Each structure stands twice: as C-alpha cells, then as structure tokens.
Amino acid sequence: MKTQDTNLSIRPPRSPRVRLGGFVHLPRLIDKARAVSNDSAGDYxxxxxxxxxxxxxxxxGISSGEFLEEVxxxxxxxxxxQWxxxxxxxPLAPFQIQSWSQWLETLPGLSLGARAWFAEYASNLTPAREDIGTLFEYLDIDDYVTFGGAA
Known part of the structure; x- marks a missing residue:
C-alpha cells in the first residue's frame, strides 16, 4: 500500500503508542493526515x-493545515x-520530546463530562474493562473493537 492510499474506513491508524523520532502519536497523526488528504478518514x-x-x-508550533499540506x-x-x-x-531537546510523550501516554482522559462517558464506556464493554484508564488504552481498544476484535 502506498502511503497516499491510507484508508481508515478499512483499517485503523497506528496505535498512539507508536513513536517516531521520540514523538508518541506522530505515526497515528501521519496516518490520519494521509487519510484526510485522500478523503478516507472514516470516523477519525x-x-x-x-x-x-x-x-x-x-x-x-506547527499548524494542522501546514502538517496536512506536508503529508x-x-x-x-x-x-x-525531518520536516x-x-x-x-x-528547538526541542530529546528529553523534552520524551517527557512530553510520557505525559501524553498517561493522560487520563478529557473533560469531566468526557471522563464520565469514558468510565461508562469501559464498564459497558463485555466483559467490563476496569483496566482502561488512559486515553491511549481507550484508543487502542476502540480501534480493535471497531475493526472486528472482541473487547
């Protein structure tokens, strides 16, 4: 598959845990931008x-438009x-990228309302999943279940 052919209606983007150059989420962001650029982002x-x-x-400090244009x-x-x-x-030192990535990886979620939704979502999975506590864990399980996996 060519990079321009990324289609998120038939497969999920890479896990937010995958790193590129130390940046967590960057490969997933690239996948989403590629899909947006060819109008195949699905629900992402x-x-x-x-x-x-x-x-x-x-x-x-890069804008979403600039990034999309580059991708x-x-x-x-x-x-x-490199871009x-x-x-x-x-400039960002490697330790700054690593610290930011570690922080993002452990982010518990969103607003208080979204956290309540998140807790309800995790408890409604069959079986109930009390182990889902971070946004990355939610995204990984959501991608898996959306494309046919069992919770």
Whole structure:
C-alpha cells in the first residue's frame, strides 16, 4: 500500500503508542493526515478537533493545515519527521520530546463530562474493562473493537 492510499474506513491508524523520532502519536497523526488528504478518514478526527493532534501541534508550533499540506506531498514517515524538525517553532531537546510523550501516554482522559462517558464506556464493554484508564488504552481498544476484535 502506498502511503497516499491510507484508508481508515478499512483499517485503523497506528496505535498512539507508536513513536517516531521520540514523538508518541506522530505515526497515528501521519496516518490520519494521509487519510484526510485522500478523503478516507472514516470516523477519525484530524487536527484541532482531536485532543492528541492538538497537543502535538501545541508542542511543535506547527499548524494542522501546514502538517496536512506536508503529508499530502506523499513523503514517507522519515521525510515527515525531518520536516517536523525543520518547522518547529522552537528547538526541542530529546528529553523534552520524551517527557512530553510520557505525559501524553498517561493522560487520563478529557473533560469531566468526557471522563464520565469514558468510565461508562469501559464498564459497558463485555466483559467490563476496569483496566482502561488512559486515553491511549481507550484508543487502542476502540480501534480493535471497531475493526472486528472482541473487547
């Protein structure tokens, strides 16, 4: 499959845990941008409407539009990573990227209302899943269940 052919209506993006250049979520963000660029994002949200995407854009100072434009050029992950480093609003040391990635990986969720929804969602899975406590855990299980897996 060519990178431009990413279709999120038939498979999920990569897990938010997968890192590229130390950035957690970046490979998933690339997958979503590729799908948006060819109008095959399915139910996935890209850009400022996505908590994880917006956190990446806040950290890097890159806009969702600029990122989408770069990914739409069709380069591979390495080219996108190089572009990200060239377009950071301020230099980031490896420890800063790692700290941000660790923080994002353990993010418990969203607003209080969204957390209540999240708790209800986890308890309604069959069997109930008390082990789902972070946004990454939710996304991993949601992607798996959406594409045919059993909770």
């Amino acid at each position: 949200v890209y850009g400022d409407g996505s908590l994880l995407d917006s956190e990446f854009f806040k950290l890097t 739409s050029r069709g380069g591979g992950d390495w080219e996108v990573l 990200v480093h060239e377009n950071l609003s301020r």
